[in-house]
Amino acid sequence: MKKYLIILMTLLPIALAAQNSTSVSEILAPAQPVKVEKKELAVVLSSCATSTGDNYRFFQINEEMFKAFCNLKDADSTSVALFQKIKSVCMLERVLTNAERKKLNSKDLPYDCWLWNTIHNNVDLTGYTILLKSTTYSSLTKFLKKELGPGDNEFLLISDKMVIDIRGDIQINTIYEMQKVLRYVQKILPN
Amino acid sequence: MEQEHFDPDFQELYDRYIQAEREEAGRIYPEIAPKLIMPVRHIRRWQYPVAAAILILAAGTWALRSDFGSFKPQPKYTEAEVRQSLSEAVRALTLCSQTITQEFGQIENLGAMTEAISPAPREIADNPQENSKTTKN
Numbered sequence: 001m002k003k004y005l006i007i008l009m010t011l012l013p014i015a016l017a018a019q020n021s022t023s024v025s026e027i028l029a030p031a032q033p034v035k036v037e038k039k040e041l042a043v044v045l046s047s048c049a050t051s052t053g054d055n056y057r058f059f060q061i062n063e064e065m066f067k068a069f070c071n072l073k074d075a076d077s078t079s080v081a082l083f084q085k086i087k088s089v090c091m092l093e094r095v096l097t098n099a100e101r102k103k104l105n106s107k108d109l110p111y112d113c114w115l116w117n118t119i120h121n122n123v124d125l126t127g128y129t130i131l132l133k134s135t136t137y138s139s140l141t142k143f144l145k146k147e148l149g150p151g152d153n154e155f156l157l158i159s160d161k162m163v164i165d166i167r168g169d170i171q172i173n174t175i176y177e178m179q180k181v182l183r184y185v186q187k188i189l190p191n
Numbered sequence: 192m193e194q195e196h197f198d199p200d201f202q203e204l205y206d207r208y209i210q211a212e213r214e215e216a217g218r219i220y221p222e223i224a225p226k227l228i229m230p231v232r233h234i235r236r237w238q239y240p241v242a243a244a245i246l247i248l249a250a251g252t253w254a255l256r257s258d259f260g261s262f263k264p265q266p267k268y269t270e271a272e273v274r275q276s277l278s279e280a281v282r283a284l285t286l287c288s289q290t291i292t293q294e295f296g297q298i299e300n301l302g303a304m305t306e307a308i309s310p311a312p313r314e315i316a317d318n319p320q321e322n323s324k325t326t327k328n
Binding site: 059061064065066068069072086089090091132134141143155157159162164166172175176177178179182185186188189 | 266267268270273274276277278279280281282283284285286287288289290291292294295297
Protein backbone atom coordinates (compact mmCIF):
# COMPACT_ATOMS: atom_id res chain seq x y z
CA MET A 1 0.00 0.00 0.00
CA LYS A 2 2.86 2.30 0.96
CA LYS A 3 4.48 1.55 -2.39
CA TYR A 4 1.37 2.55 -4.29
CA LEU A 5 1.09 5.77 -2.35
CA ILE A 6 4.71 6.73 -3.13
CA ILE A 7 4.20 6.00 -6.84
CA LEU A 8 0.97 8.01 -6.86
CA MET A 9 2.62 10.96 -5.11
CA THR A 10 5.43 10.93 -7.68
CA LEU A 11 3.13 10.67 -10.68
CA LEU A 12 0.67 13.35 -9.56
CA PRO A 13 2.90 16.43 -10.14
CA ILE A 14 4.05 14.97 -13.47
CA ALA A 15 0.43 14.47 -14.55
CA LEU A 16 -0.49 18.01 -13.50
CA ALA A 17 2.46 19.47 -15.37
CA ALA A 18 1.53 17.52 -18.51
CA GLN A 19 -2.07 18.73 -18.32
CA ASN A 20 -0.96 22.33 -18.11
CA SER A 21 1.37 22.10 -21.06
CA THR A 22 -0.95 20.51 -23.63
CA SER A 23 -4.64 19.98 -23.62
CA VAL A 24 -5.72 16.43 -24.40
CA SER A 25 -8.34 17.60 -26.87
CA GLU A 26 -5.65 19.35 -28.84
CA ILE A 27 -3.70 16.16 -29.18
CA LEU A 28 -6.71 14.06 -30.09
CA ALA A 29 -8.26 16.54 -32.56
CA PRO A 30 -7.34 15.97 -36.21
CA ALA A 31 -5.07 18.57 -37.79
CA GLN A 32 -7.18 21.35 -39.35
CA PRO A 33 -6.01 22.81 -42.68
CA VAL A 34 -4.81 26.38 -42.22
CA LYS A 35 -7.46 28.69 -43.65
CA VAL A 36 -6.01 31.67 -45.47
CA GLU A 37 -8.29 34.67 -45.42
CA LYS A 38 -9.01 35.76 -48.98
CA LYS A 39 -8.29 39.41 -49.71
CA GLU A 40 -8.90 41.87 -52.50
CA LEU A 41 -6.58 41.57 -55.47
CA ALA A 42 -5.21 45.11 -55.13
CA VAL A 43 -4.40 44.50 -51.46
CA VAL A 44 -2.58 41.27 -52.26
CA LEU A 45 -0.62 42.84 -55.11
CA SER A 46 0.28 45.83 -52.97
CA SER A 47 1.52 43.60 -50.17
CA CYS A 48 3.52 41.56 -52.71
CA ALA A 49 5.32 44.74 -53.74
CA THR A 50 5.99 45.89 -50.19
CA SER A 51 7.08 42.52 -48.85
CA THR A 52 9.55 41.75 -51.60
CA GLY A 53 11.59 44.93 -51.42
CA ASP A 54 12.49 46.31 -54.84
CA ASN A 55 11.79 43.09 -56.70
CA TYR A 56 8.23 44.08 -57.61
CA ARG A 57 6.62 47.41 -58.45
CA PHE A 58 2.91 48.07 -57.92
CA PHE A 59 0.61 50.87 -58.98
CA GLN A 60 -3.14 51.43 -59.09
CA ILE A 61 -5.06 54.03 -61.05
CA ASN A 62 -8.67 54.79 -60.26
CA GLU A 63 -11.64 56.04 -62.26
CA GLU A 64 -11.18 59.61 -61.04
CA MET A 65 -7.76 59.82 -62.64
CA PHE A 66 -9.10 58.61 -65.96
CA LYS A 67 -11.83 61.24 -65.77
CA ALA A 68 -9.18 63.85 -65.04
CA PHE A 69 -7.37 62.80 -68.20
CA CYS A 70 -10.54 63.23 -70.24
CA ASN A 71 -10.53 66.90 -69.17
CA LEU A 72 -7.00 67.52 -70.46
CA LYS A 73 -6.87 69.90 -73.40
CA ASP A 74 -4.87 67.69 -75.73
CA ALA A 75 -6.78 64.46 -75.08
CA ASP A 76 -8.04 62.98 -78.34
CA SER A 77 -11.58 61.74 -78.75
CA THR A 78 -10.64 58.08 -79.31
CA SER A 79 -8.61 57.83 -76.11
CA VAL A 80 -11.24 59.78 -74.18
CA ALA A 81 -13.88 57.31 -75.36
CA LEU A 82 -11.68 54.46 -74.12
CA PHE A 83 -10.77 56.01 -70.77
CA GLN A 84 -14.37 56.90 -70.01
CA LYS A 85 -15.08 53.17 -69.98
CA ILE A 86 -12.20 52.17 -67.68
CA LYS A 87 -12.87 52.13 -63.94
CA SER A 88 -9.52 51.00 -62.60
CA VAL A 89 -6.18 49.60 -63.65
CA CYS A 90 -3.67 48.05 -61.32
CA MET A 91 -0.41 46.39 -62.11
CA LEU A 92 2.29 44.49 -60.31
CA GLU A 93 5.48 44.13 -62.25
CA ARG A 94 8.60 42.16 -61.56
CA VAL A 95 11.70 44.31 -61.77
CA LEU A 96 14.22 42.27 -63.70
CA THR A 97 17.95 42.57 -63.26
CA ASN A 98 20.14 43.03 -66.32
CA ALA A 99 21.26 39.39 -66.14
CA GLU A 100 17.63 38.24 -65.93
CA ARG A 101 16.68 40.50 -68.81
CA LYS A 102 19.42 39.02 -70.98
CA LYS A 103 18.28 35.53 -70.09
CA LEU A 104 14.67 36.48 -70.80
CA ASN A 105 15.57 37.86 -74.21
CA SER A 106 17.34 34.62 -75.09
CA LYS A 107 14.36 32.70 -73.60
CA ASP A 108 16.71 31.08 -71.12
CA LEU A 109 14.93 32.26 -67.96
CA PRO A 110 12.62 29.57 -66.57
CA TYR A 111 9.25 30.83 -65.42
CA ASP A 112 8.49 31.38 -61.77
CA CYS A 113 5.15 30.29 -60.31
CA TRP A 114 5.42 32.50 -57.23
CA LEU A 115 3.07 35.22 -58.47
CA TRP A 116 0.39 32.81 -59.64
CA ASN A 117 0.60 30.80 -56.42
CA THR A 118 0.39 33.93 -54.28
CA ILE A 119 -2.70 35.14 -56.10
CA HIS A 120 -4.27 31.70 -56.20
CA ASN A 121 -3.79 31.26 -52.45
CA ASN A 122 -4.77 34.73 -51.30
CA VAL A 123 -7.40 36.00 -53.75
CA ASP A 124 -10.88 34.59 -54.15
CA LEU A 125 -10.89 33.57 -57.80
CA THR A 126 -14.41 32.21 -57.90
CA GLY A 127 -16.42 33.70 -60.74
CA TYR A 128 -13.37 34.12 -62.97
CA THR A 129 -13.27 32.33 -66.29
CA ILE A 130 -9.90 31.39 -67.74
CA LEU A 131 -9.89 32.74 -71.29
CA LEU A 132 -6.33 31.80 -72.02
CA LYS A 133 -3.60 29.72 -70.46
CA SER A 134 -0.22 29.54 -72.03
CA THR A 135 2.90 27.87 -70.67
CA THR A 136 6.34 27.71 -72.19
CA TYR A 137 9.76 27.10 -70.66
CA SER A 138 10.25 30.79 -70.01
CA SER A 139 6.72 32.07 -69.54
CA LEU A 140 3.45 31.32 -67.85
CA THR A 141 0.42 33.38 -68.83
CA LYS A 142 -3.15 33.18 -67.67
CA PHE A 143 -5.89 35.51 -68.79
CA LEU A 144 -9.07 35.57 -66.74
CA LYS A 145 -12.36 37.38 -67.01
CA LYS A 146 -15.06 38.09 -64.45
CA GLU A 147 -18.42 39.68 -65.20
CA LEU A 148 -19.24 41.94 -62.28
CA GLY A 149 -22.48 43.34 -63.68
CA PRO A 150 -23.97 44.88 -66.79
CA GLY A 151 -21.25 46.93 -68.44
CA ASP A 152 -18.75 46.08 -65.73
CA ASN A 153 -16.14 43.43 -66.53
CA GLU A 154 -12.81 42.60 -65.01
CA PHE A 155 -9.91 41.25 -67.01
CA LEU A 156 -6.96 39.81 -65.15
CA LEU A 157 -3.69 38.97 -66.83
CA ILE A 158 -1.32 36.95 -64.70
CA SER A 159 2.06 36.03 -65.99
CA ASP A 160 5.20 35.05 -64.11
CA LYS A 161 6.55 38.57 -64.48
CA MET A 162 3.48 40.78 -64.10
CA VAL A 163 -0.15 40.99 -63.06
CA ILE A 164 -2.44 43.46 -64.79
CA ASP A 165 -6.01 43.98 -63.66
CA ILE A 166 -8.36 46.09 -65.79
CA ARG A 167 -11.93 46.86 -64.76
CA GLY A 168 -14.62 48.71 -66.64
CA ASP A 169 -17.12 48.60 -69.47
CA ILE A 170 -14.67 46.81 -71.75
CA GLN A 171 -14.66 43.72 -73.90
CA ILE A 172 -11.90 41.40 -75.05
CA ASN A 173 -11.81 43.19 -78.42
CA THR A 174 -11.19 46.48 -76.62
CA ILE A 175 -8.08 45.04 -74.98
CA TYR A 176 -7.01 43.40 -78.22
CA GLU A 177 -7.00 46.75 -80.04
CA MET A 178 -5.92 48.92 -77.12
CA GLN A 179 -2.30 49.34 -78.16
CA LYS A 180 -3.36 50.90 -81.46
CA VAL A 181 -5.66 53.36 -79.70
CA LEU A 182 -3.06 54.34 -77.13
CA ARG A 183 -0.34 55.27 -79.61
CA TYR A 184 -1.41 58.91 -79.67
CA VAL A 185 -1.67 59.10 -75.88
CA GLN A 186 1.88 57.78 -75.53
CA LYS A 187 3.10 60.74 -77.59
CA ILE A 188 1.54 63.37 -75.35
CA LEU A 189 2.56 61.78 -72.05
CA PRO A 190 5.87 62.38 -70.26
CA ASN A 191 8.60 59.85 -70.97
CA MET B 192 -27.28 146.05 -53.44
CA GLU B 193 -29.21 146.26 -56.62
CA GLN B 194 -32.78 144.95 -56.43
CA GLU B 195 -34.82 143.62 -59.28
CA HIS B 196 -37.85 145.69 -60.09
CA PHE B 197 -40.70 144.21 -62.03
CA ASP B 198 -43.34 145.98 -63.93
CA PRO B 199 -46.31 146.32 -61.49
CA ASP B 200 -48.73 144.95 -64.11
CA PHE B 201 -46.55 141.92 -64.67
CA GLN B 202 -46.13 141.47 -60.90
CA GLU B 203 -49.89 141.40 -60.42
CA LEU B 204 -50.35 138.99 -63.31
CA TYR B 205 -47.63 136.75 -61.92
CA ASP B 206 -49.16 136.77 -58.42
CA ARG B 207 -52.55 135.80 -59.88
CA TYR B 208 -50.97 133.01 -61.86
CA ILE B 209 -49.28 131.64 -58.74
CA GLN B 210 -52.51 131.93 -56.78
CA ALA B 211 -54.47 130.10 -59.49
CA GLU B 212 -51.85 127.39 -59.73
CA ARG B 213 -51.97 126.81 -55.96
CA GLU B 214 -55.75 126.65 -56.00
CA GLU B 215 -55.70 124.23 -58.90
CA ALA B 216 -53.10 122.03 -57.20
CA GLY B 217 -55.10 122.05 -53.94
CA ARG B 218 -58.25 121.09 -55.82
CA ILE B 219 -56.67 118.37 -57.98
CA TYR B 220 -54.45 116.75 -55.33
CA PRO B 221 -57.23 114.91 -53.40
CA GLU B 222 -58.45 113.47 -56.73
CA ILE B 223 -55.08 112.13 -57.83
CA ALA B 224 -53.68 111.25 -54.41
CA PRO B 225 -55.03 107.64 -54.36
CA LYS B 226 -53.44 107.07 -57.77
CA LEU B 227 -50.04 108.22 -56.54
CA ILE B 228 -49.29 104.89 -54.78
CA MET B 229 -45.82 103.61 -55.55
CA PRO B 230 -45.76 100.10 -57.05
CA VAL B 231 -43.55 98.87 -54.16
CA ARG B 232 -46.51 99.23 -51.85
CA HIS B 233 -48.16 96.26 -53.63
CA ILE B 234 -45.49 93.87 -52.28
CA ARG B 235 -46.72 92.13 -49.17
CA ARG B 236 -44.67 91.90 -46.03
CA TRP B 237 -43.92 88.14 -46.25
CA GLN B 238 -42.60 88.51 -49.77
CA TYR B 239 -39.50 90.43 -48.66
CA PRO B 240 -37.76 87.51 -46.85
CA VAL B 241 -38.71 85.13 -49.68
CA ALA B 242 -37.20 87.46 -52.23
CA ALA B 243 -34.11 87.86 -50.07
CA ALA B 244 -33.75 84.07 -49.71
CA ILE B 245 -34.09 83.58 -53.47
CA LEU B 246 -31.46 86.24 -54.08
CA ILE B 247 -29.07 84.69 -51.55
CA LEU B 248 -29.56 81.24 -53.10
CA ALA B 249 -28.95 82.57 -56.58
CA ALA B 250 -25.85 84.43 -55.46
CA GLY B 251 -24.55 81.38 -53.58
CA THR B 252 -25.10 79.09 -56.56
CA TRP B 253 -23.35 81.52 -58.84
CA ALA B 254 -20.43 81.89 -56.44
CA LEU B 255 -20.00 78.13 -56.10
CA ARG B 256 -20.32 77.38 -59.80
CA SER B 257 -18.45 80.27 -61.29
CA ASP B 258 -14.79 80.02 -62.15
CA PHE B 259 -13.99 83.24 -60.34
CA GLY B 260 -13.20 83.85 -56.75
CA SER B 261 -12.11 81.60 -53.93
CA PHE B 262 -15.16 79.35 -54.27
CA LYS B 263 -13.82 77.78 -57.45
CA PRO B 264 -13.37 74.04 -56.81
CA GLN B 265 -9.70 73.21 -56.95
CA PRO B 266 -8.81 70.19 -59.13
CA LYS B 267 -7.86 67.17 -57.05
CA TYR B 268 -4.86 66.29 -59.16
CA THR B 269 -2.42 68.50 -60.99
CA GLU B 270 -1.96 68.05 -64.71
CA ALA B 271 1.54 66.65 -64.15
CA GLU B 272 0.14 64.06 -61.73
CA VAL B 273 -2.58 63.07 -64.19
CA ARG B 274 -0.06 62.70 -67.01
CA GLN B 275 2.34 60.71 -64.82
CA SER B 276 -0.39 58.32 -63.61
CA LEU B 277 -1.77 57.95 -67.06
CA SER B 278 1.65 57.18 -68.40
CA GLU B 279 1.72 54.18 -66.03
CA ALA B 280 -1.83 53.19 -67.00
CA VAL B 281 -1.06 53.40 -70.69
CA ARG B 282 2.03 51.26 -70.13
CA ALA B 283 -0.04 48.65 -68.30
CA LEU B 284 -2.82 48.67 -70.89
CA THR B 285 -0.35 48.48 -73.77
CA LEU B 286 1.57 45.63 -72.12
CA CYS B 287 -1.67 43.78 -71.50
CA SER B 288 -2.83 44.36 -75.04
CA GLN B 289 0.53 43.28 -76.46
CA THR B 290 0.60 40.10 -74.39
CA ILE B 291 -2.96 39.21 -75.32
CA THR B 292 -2.35 39.91 -78.99
CA GLN B 293 0.82 37.79 -78.91
CA GLU B 294 -0.80 34.93 -77.04
CA PHE B 295 -3.94 34.88 -79.17
CA GLY B 296 -1.73 35.30 -82.24
CA GLN B 297 0.14 32.18 -81.25
CA ILE B 298 -3.16 30.36 -80.92
CA GLU B 299 -4.09 31.47 -84.42
CA ASN B 300 -0.73 30.25 -85.70
CA LEU B 301 -1.25 27.04 -83.80
CA GLY B 302 -4.61 26.67 -85.47
CA ALA B 303 -3.05 27.21 -88.89
CA MET B 304 -0.30 24.74 -88.05
CA THR B 305 -2.76 22.13 -86.83
CA GLU B 306 -4.73 22.57 -90.02
CA ALA B 307 -1.58 22.18 -92.08
CA ILE B 308 -0.37 18.96 -90.48
CA SER B 309 -3.73 17.27 -90.02
CA PRO B 310 -5.15 15.32 -93.00
CA ALA B 311 -7.60 17.43 -94.95
CA PRO B 312 -11.18 16.22 -94.82
CA ARG B 313 -12.04 14.16 -97.88
CA GLU B 314 -13.93 16.17 -100.41
CA ILE B 315 -16.59 14.65 -102.56
CA ALA B 316 -15.25 14.69 -106.10
CA ASP B 317 -17.12 16.85 -108.52
CA ASN B 318 -16.57 14.39 -111.31
CA PRO B 319 -19.15 11.60 -111.03
CA GLN B 320 -16.94 9.27 -113.09
CA GLU B 321 -14.19 9.51 -110.51
CA ASN B 322 -16.69 8.57 -107.87
CA SER B 323 -17.87 5.60 -109.84
CA LYS B 324 -14.25 4.53 -110.38
CA THR B 325 -13.59 4.54 -106.70
CA THR B 326 -16.72 2.55 -106.09
CA LYS B 327 -15.75 0.03 -108.68
CA ASN B 328 -12.26 -0.34 -107.26
